[in-house]
Amino acid sequence: xxxxxxxxxxxxxxxxxxxxxxxxxxxxxxxxxxxxxxxxxxxxxxxxxxxxxxxxxxxxxxxxxxxxxxxxxxxxxxxxxxxxxxxxxxxxxxxxxxxxxxxxxxxxxxxxxxxxxxxxxxxxxxxxxxxxxxxxxxxxxxxxxxxxxxxxxxxxxxxxxxxxxxxxxxxxxxxxxxxxxxxxxxxxxxxxxxxxxxxxxxxxxxxxxxxxxxxxxxxxxxxxxxxxxxxxxxxxxxxxxxxxxxxxxxxxxxxxxxxxxxxxxxxxxxxxxxxxxxxxxxxxxxxxxxxxxxxxxxxxxxxxxxxxxxxxxxxxxxxxxxxxxxxxxxxxxxxxxxxxxxxxxxxxxxxxxxxxxxxxxxxxxxxxxxxxxxxxxxxxxxxxxxxxxxxxxxxxxxxxxxxxxxxxxxxxxxxxxxxxxxxxxxxxxxxxxxxxxxxxxxxxxxxxxxxxxxxxxxxxxxxxxxxxxxxxxxxxxxxxxxxxxxxxxxxxxxxxxxxxxxxx
Amino acid sequence: xxxxxxxxxxxxxxxxxxxxxxxxxxxxxxxxxxxxxxxxxxxxxxxxxxxxxxxxxxxxxxxxxxxxxxxxxxxxxxxxxxxxxxxxxxxxxxxxxxxxxx
Numbered sequence: 001x002x003x004x005x006x007x008x009x010x011x012x013x014x015x016x017x018x019x020x021x022x023x024x025x026x027x028x029x030x031x032x033x034x035x036x037x038x039x040x041x042x043x044x045x046x047x048x049x050x051x052x053x054x055x056x057x058x059x060x061x062x063x064x065x066x067x068x069x070x071x072x073x074x075x076x077x078x079x080x081x082x083x084x085x086x087x088x089x090x091x092x093x094x095x096x097x098x099x100x101x102x103x104x105x106x107x108x109x110x111x112x113x114x115x116x117x118x119x120x121x122x123x124x125x126x127x128x129x130x131x132x133x134x135x136x137x138x139x140x141x142x143x144x145x146x147x148x149x150x151x152x153x154x155x156x157x158x159x160x161x162x163x164x165x166x167x168x169x170x171x172x173x174x175x176x177x178x179x180x181x182x183x184x185x186x187x188x189x190x191x192x193x194x195x196x197x198x199x200x201x202x203x204x205x206x207x208x209x210x211x212x213x214x215x216x217x218x219x220x221x222x223x224x225x226x227x228x229x230x231x232x233x234x235x236x237x238x239x240x241x242x243x244x245x246x247x248x249x250x251x252x253x254x255x256x257x258x259x260x261x262x263x264x265x266x267x268x269x270x271x272x273x274x275x276x277x278x279x280x281x282x283x284x285x286x287x288x289x290x291x292x293x294x295x296x297x298x299x300x301x302x303x304x305x306x307x308x309x310x311x312x313x314x315x316x317x318x319x320x321x322x323x324x325x326x327x328x329x330x331x332x333x334x335x336x337x338x339x340x341x342x343x344x345x346x347x348x349x350x351x352x353x354x355x356x357x358x359x360x361x362x363x364x365x366x367x368x369x370x371x372x373x374x375x376x377x378x379x380x381x382x383x384x385x386x387x388x389x390x391x392x393x394x395x396x397x398x399x400x401x402x403x404x405x406x407x408x409x410x411x412x413x414x415x416x417x418x419x420x421x422x423x424x425x426x427x428x429x430x431x432x433x434x435x436x437x438x439x440x441x442x443x444x445x446x447x448x449x450x451x452x453x454x455x456x457x458x459x460x461x462x463x464x465x466x467x468x469x470x471x472x473x474x475x476x477x478x479x480x481x482x483x484x485x486x487x488x489x490x491x492x493x494x495x496x497x498x499x500x501x502x503x504x
Numbered sequence: 505x506x507x508x509x510x511x512x513x514x515x516x517x518x519x520x521x522x523x524x525x526x527x528x529x530x531x532x533x534x535x536x537x538x539x540x541x542x543x544x545x546x547x548x549x550x551x552x553x554x555x556x557x558x559x560x561x562x563x564x565x566x567x568x569x570x571x572x573x574x575x576x577x578x579x580x581x582x583x584x585x586x587x588x589x590x591x592x593x594x595x596x597x598x599x600x601x602x603x604x605x606x
Contacts, residue, residue, distance in 0.1 A: 001510045001523050001578070009580050013564050142510060165509065172525065172578060174602045177565025186604075200606040207604070233604050262605045288605035297605040328602065 001168040002142040004069040006206045007033050013178050018210045020059055023185070023229060026210060031131065032062065038130035039067035039123065040137055046116050048098040050147065052091060053077040053192060054109060055102030057213035060120045061192045062201045063127055064100050065146075069164065072140030076147040076159075077193040081479050084108050090149060090157065091115055146198055147363070148292050159363040160292045162198075170295040170357035171202050173330055180209040184259075187234040189214040189222055194480055196235055196265060199296035209233060219243035223253060230257040235288070237265035239481030242272045245279055255280060262286035264297070266482055267392070267408055269415050270322055277310060289324035289390060291376055293367070295357040298333070299388050301325030316383060322412070323387040331355035335382055336375075345384065348404060350394055351376045379406060396485055398427030398435050405437060405464055413459045414439060419447035424475050425466065426489050438492055439466040442474055505533055505540070507575065513541040517554050520562040520583025528573035528589070536562060537585025558593070560586035568594035 010019070011033035018026035027035065043051060051068035053061060053075065061077070068075040076094050078087060080102070088109055091099065095114030103119045110117065142164035149157040186204045188211055190196040204211045212229045214221055222244055225231065236244065241263055248255070261276070261283050268287065277285065284303035290296045301324055309321035327333040335349040336342055343349040352373050360368030368374040379391040391397070391406035398405040407425035414423045422442040427435035441452065449469035456465045470492065476484040507513075507524045514521045515536035522534070522541070534541045538555025542548065562568075564582040569575065570589050576597065577587065587594040 001525060005523060005580060009565060012581060169525070172567065174605070176601060179601075186606075196606060203604070203606045209604075235606050260604050262603070264605070284603060286603045286605050300603060300605050302603050 001165060001172070002069060003145050003164050003167050003171075003202060004036070004066050006168065006171055006202055007036060007066050009177065010205050010208060014208050017182070017208060019205065020062060020211045020213075022212060023210070027059070029205075029208075032066075032205075034131040035127040036063055036066035036070065037135045037137060038133065039063045039127040040070035041130065041133075041135040042123075042126050043067055043073075043098055043118075044071050044137070046098045048073065048096050048116065050074050050076045050094045050097040052094050052097050052099035052115070053101075054080050054087070054091070054099060054105055055120055055192075056080070056215040057188060057192055057197070058102075058120065058124075058215060059213070060100055060124055061197070061213065062205070062211065063124065065198065065201055067127075069142070069145055070137055070140075072142060074144040074147045074161075075198075076149070077198070078149065079191070079193045079479070080105055088112055093159075094147070148193065148195060148198070150292060158365070160359065161361045161363060162195075162292075162295055162359050166295045166357050166359045167199070167202060169355075170199065170297075171206050173357070174297070174328060175203045175207045177206060178208040180207045183230070184208075184232045185210040185212055185229055187212050187214060187222070187225055187229065187231040189217045189234070189236065189240065190265070191216075191480065194265070195290070195292040195296050196237075200235060219247045223247045223251065223255075226255055226258060227253065231255075232257055232259040233262075234258070234260075235262045235264070237481045238263060238268045238272060239266070239477065241268070241276055245272070245275055248279055254282075256282070258283050260284045260286060260303075262288050264288035264290065264324075265480060267390070267411075270412060271415055273306075273321060277306065287324050289388070291378075293358070293360050293374065294353060294376070295359060297328065298331055298353055298355075298357075299324045299327045301387075305387075316385075320383070320387050323383070323389045325388065326386050327353070327388065328355075331357070332373075333382075333388065334373075335380060345382055348379060348381045348391060348406070351378045351380045351388070351390070393485075396426070398425075398437055400427070400430075400435050400437060400463060401433045403463055410437065410439065410456060410460065410464050410466065413456050414441065414452060416459075417447065417452060417455045419443050419445045420452070422475055424483055424485065424488055426485060426492065428468070428489075428492055430467075436467040437464065438468045438470065440470045440472055440475065440488060440492065442472055505531070507532070507534060512544045512580070513577075514544055514546075514548075514581075515562070515583050515585055516540065516542050516548055517552050518562075518583035518585045519581055520579065520585060520587075521581035522562065522568070522577040522587065523580050524575070525567065525578050526574055526576035528570065528575035530573055532570070532573055532575065532589040534575070534577065535588045535591070536583070538588065538591070539585075554585045558586045558588055559584075562587055563596075567597040569597045570594050 538558035
């Protein structure tokens with residue numbers, strides 16, 4: 001099934017409803033469909049395999065997604081924040097291609113062989129000007145819908161393949177067609193080169209919810225837009241939420257129109273979600289877990305799960321606030337050991353998933369198995385009621401003297417210390433134990449290593465107490481708030497001398 | 505009738521259109537209003553009418569399934585006439601309401 005059909009259906013059923021943009025100037029569903037067809041006709045006149053997007057969030061993103069879909073050409077959004085050299089190298093890999101590029105970024109990517117550049121302003125203007133014309137678009141068999149280049153902290157980025165059938169299956173099985181109430185509006189602030197930026201467009205359109213794009217995230221701009229546009233739904237990554245809460249508290253803003261706030265894309269520190277639940281008691285919080293290779297969400301912790309976890313006396317229910325909820329209906333999910341064997345309930349292993357939305361494929365490389373099961377490389381476990389707890393990437397698990405130790409739980413313990421502003425726990429090579437537990441800590445008030453070790457000792461088993469605590473001014477993150485563990489690991493491994501002296 | 509995933513079919517007796525989401529496990533004829541559905545480019549033959557036994561409507565955005573063969577079709581344009589395969593009525597798949605996560 002074709003993703004363009006999602007918009008075609010919405011245009012048919014909801015023609016005059018606002019689809020995209022600020023309420024004062026929103027384009028309707030019928031208008032967006034007409035513009036997408038016009039944009040497809042324009043792009044179709046240029047010989048190209050791929051439709052690239054380089055720029056901030058804007059109306060050009062949905063236009064380019066649906067136009068490339070109509071043409072049967074993969075949509076490839078690139079990260080404009082990459083250094084020029086890396087961006088140009090990535091762009092060259094998409095040739096022959098046509099690239100819709102923000103006007104002020106065209107100079108950065110000019111002259112790449114086999115790539116035709118269309119400035120965004122021209123792309124949008126032409127789509128609008130030609131929207132009223134009849135466009136005869138040939139029927140194409142849908143295949144690859146999106147190519148997403150993974151952030152890849154080491155080596156060249158891999159291009160994850162999402163086919164129309166994966167994305168369409170995700171949308172129609174998780175979203176009720178035209179199910180949104182009149183007046184609902186979704187604020188999209190994740191960048192267009194992130195899977196959530198793509199899925200937000202598709203699910204918003206199919207559900208009948210107006211999409212408002214934040215061109216680039218700042219917490220102030222997010223809160224301004226949420227207030228002005230009477231935003232009812234939004235998705236954020238954990239680092240965004242913490243910064244949004246700072247602004248809400250400073251302004252004493254309560255966001256009365258906000259109905260649902262989902263978060264995902266990384267581990268949510270319990271202290272941040274607790275703060276959010278206190279600050280925004282009227283909001284339905286949803287924790288969504290998924291990967292690029294799974295067409296976005298595969299597991300959700302629902303609003304009632306959040307409430308139950310906060311009010312229950314049962315520790316097993318309370319700790320579910322730190323889970324990613326239960327798998328979507330229609331998906332199969334299993335925890336398996338290193339040989340691919342199922343592990344007993346409650347034990348940690350690799351998360352495997354199977355279902356129609358799962359791609360598990362890259363250009364030139366396939367990780368999904370012939371039987372449809374995809375190993376996520378995430379480490380996790382299921383509780384008695386089937387709630388999934390994600391411990392992090394399998395590669396990040398610390399193996400100390402044969403014991404598997406997940407950094408997340410130690411990080412959570414340290415984060416509850418009043419002096420700790422941020423923390424990352426990693427394994428460093430150790431002659432005696434294979435690996436030893438190292439915590440890299442950013443403090444907000446002075447603390448010494450022994451005090452922090454004692455803090456962990458009071459909360460976790462002794463083997464989980466960091467043998468080494470290092471102090472830093474800040475931790476390395478990528479632009480969507482993912483901790484760059486490999487960068488940090490390289491730093492601590494190359495730093496030979498112990499740094500306890502810095503603790504004071 | 506090759507009901508492959510993604511293929512689109514239009515009613516011979518109304519404006520209804522469907523898209524196949526999941527193919528049937530065995531060959532079947534997909535009908536609307538009791539009359540075999542047509543390829544999107546086919547002409548609607550004159551003189552056909554909805555079989556009263558298959559009156560009703562195909563509702564936009566609903567997913568219809570045949571329990572026997574696993575066929576699933578999404579209604580992409582609404583219209584008169586209920587959907588069936590080999591005369592067996594399709595049933596609406598329960599929408600599993602999920603909280604918005606994007």
